[in-house]
Amino acid sequence: MGLTMLGNGLDFVINSIIHLKEAEQESCKSKEKEIKYSLLHLSSGIELILKSRLYREHWTYIFSDMNKANKENLKNGSFKSVESAILIDRLKILCGIDIDNDSKNAFENLRKLRNQMEHFTINDNFPAVEACINKALVEVSKFITNNYNDFTSPLTMSFKDDDDEFGLTQEEEKLIEELIKYIAKLKEHYDDAIKIATVKAQDEAVLHELLKCPSCKEKLLKCNYDDNMCHCFFCTYEEKGETVAEEYLNEIQGLSQYEIVKDGGKYPLYKCPDCDRNSMVNVGGKYVCFSCGMYYRENEVAFCDKCSVLYIKEDDNSELCHSCAKYKVVENK
Known part of the structure; x- marks a missing residue:
């Protein structure tokens, strides 16, 4: 598929959300199966996202034994990567990222449930498993938000030895947009989606320039994002400026051209x-x-x-x- 480590991590999290959303439907006939795949995919996704931040610092950091780090093994994927427990320590020591106790506990509880599900069975009731998934989603959203600028900064220590390699690939950008869209569909995580969208917007625009979007009503619309095009960082609504201006008058300001002209006024x-x-x-x-x-x-x-x-x-x-x-x-x- 050609996805990067971060891309794979985001893809897993998105799939986890899709399964969780399906499990929330009253008509779902395979709730246990949907919850299972949501848990497994989320656990894999979180681990890859955390590892990808380590990788951005230096490619050797994702090896279990950094003394045996080898570029050829990295390229073909034949190496043992850093374990979950050590991963968080390395993020703190090598990247200066201090993951708080809420996040540590959420990730650890998710990992334990994943191991139980992979090897045995889960004795907890499924509402408890759902709660664990939702808590981990909150914390990985927080991690992405807090470290977004590090993901978008140019890579200067890539294993390819290319200086100023671009930060996010087009595919990673697309997956972050998808993550925002899917996570916003979960009632408990709408605010998490807003936070990711806001930090994404801040990376590409000045926040005071953003306007309310006629589609989602969130203040995350950028004018002239591309030539004569407006773009919403939250719902990905995108239209030409002339169209958006009219929709803004209708949807945000509540004005009707027909009513104004009919009453002898001038449409603004x-x-x-x-x-x-x-x-x-x-x-x-x-x-x-x-x-x-x-x-x-x-x-x-x-x-x-x-x-x-x-x-x-x-x-x-x-x-x-x-x-x-x-x-x-x-x-x-």
Whole structure:
């Protein structure tokens, strides 16, 4: 499949959530089986995510015996990796990551249940197993959130010996988006999904630039994420700026173009003075363009007395836009 260690870990966690979500359905006829696979996949996923953070520090750290670390064995996967108990110690000693007791206990309890399920059977009732899974999901979400910047930073000590290797691959980025989407479907973990999405947004944007998304209503929408495209870091909603501007007016500000025009009013969607697209909206005292991302405070723009277009004010205190002012000069000659 070509997935990385982190990619495999995220993929396992996503599959764990899918099984857990299925087990939560009242119509589920194989609840025990779904819970079993949720537990097994989550345990594997957490271990790989923790190991991948070690790997980002240095490839030798994921070997059980670092003195026997060998690049060839790493490439073909024929090596014994660090055990779970030592893994957390190495994260603290070698990476400066101090995993708190809540996380340690959650991961250890999950590991114990996994061993019981793999080799024997589980005597605990399934609500208790579900609770263990949910607690571990909270803690691995916290680990991803707290260490997100380390995952996205360039690799400088890769076993490939390439300086400034990119942090996250496109596949890893896609899997993190999927993780946010799936974990948000679990009632107990909506806030965990928001936290991961927020730290992801913070890595790629300035938080005060983010707006409420017309689709999910969370304040995680970035204008001009790509050329004339808006993107939500939470629900992955993505549309052209002109479309999002209209949907923002409808869904967030609760305005209907039909009702406003019918009553003789003017629909508050304006042409941007920078990119000329009809995608500028007044958002909390600022005129924001959903296409190019430019914004102006209310005192920095005005409406032309002649043509009503929105324009950027200059020092001449003119009440006309640049086109109308230019036309007036020509007309007066």
